[in-house]
């Protein structure tokens with residue numbers, strides 16, 4: 001029988017068997033999956049676990065603070081935050097191809113973890129202490145869509161599956177690999193992960209990096225962060241968070257259109273709203289958001305984000321469109 005309790009019992013036993021008394025680190029992204037994976041590993045091996053959050057500069061507004069406050073406060077887990085914004089921007093400079101972006105982000109991510117591993121070993125200072133395990137919140141649909149499942153096509157290299165370098169210096173611990181999102185949420189609730197985290201909408205590991213169509217720059221990230229914060233704020237205010245699966249906000253950085261704003265002509269960028277309804281992200285439909293909410297979001301973004309002069313709505317289901325644009 002599938003119950004969250006059975007999954008926890010099985011996974012705790014499997015994690016203990018895999019890890020033994022070695023040290024383990026977990027990539028904590030701020031999302032549901034990595035939080036639940038971390039909570040499972042903590043249940044299994046306690047403070048052998050250190051969580052590492054990589055601040056790659058591709059997060060949405062306020063997210064790093066949220067990880068520090070919500071997750072650490074409720075679980076008491078050891079957390080290290082690494083500020084790696086410059087490193088990612090440098091590695092991504094000039095790159096426009098979506099798969100290339102995903103692979104670079106995945107590669108840099110692992111390199112940062114190798115640095116974290118070294119630092120943790122040095123701090124622990126105990127001879128021979130090993131940190132050779134890395135926990136990732138990979139879900140079943142990630143495995144399938146990265147070409148890891150049976151008969152699956154490689155649609156996208158989800159950065160926590162397909163984008164890992166060949167010379168990976170870690171053994172992966174992936175306790176959610178057979179689960180769908182709703183099952184992960186059930187497991188998280190059973191483990192006592194707070195509701196604000198468990199019910200969060202999905203956000204991709206590569207973050208805003210795959211929501212800028214075109215080259216990623218610090219300035220473009222800032223434009224997108226401001227537009228995204230407005231959209232999220234208005235959707236929450238309208239009480240729609242539980243009606244939508246997620247709503248990517250995408251900056252078409254390589255596209256410009258003519259507009260008229262304030263006292264004259266502008267030549268700005270479009271922002272795309274991509275609200276979707278879904279059960280498991282394998283398929284999705286576009287969410288029929290109320291016109292007045294769409295209107296408020298559009299007006300606010302074009303008023304408050306100077307570089308944006310057009311807001312468009314994506315009305316494509318998945319398939320044929322994927323949820324994210326890249």
Ligand code: XMP
Nearest residue numbers: 157158159202203204205206281322323324
């Ligand atoms: P797509 O765009 O493939 O997205 O329809 C399906 C779901 O997966 C999320 N997503 C990712 N999650 N790493 C992740 O952890 C990734 O690289 C990644 N790419 C997409 C996406 O937000 C949606 O929920």
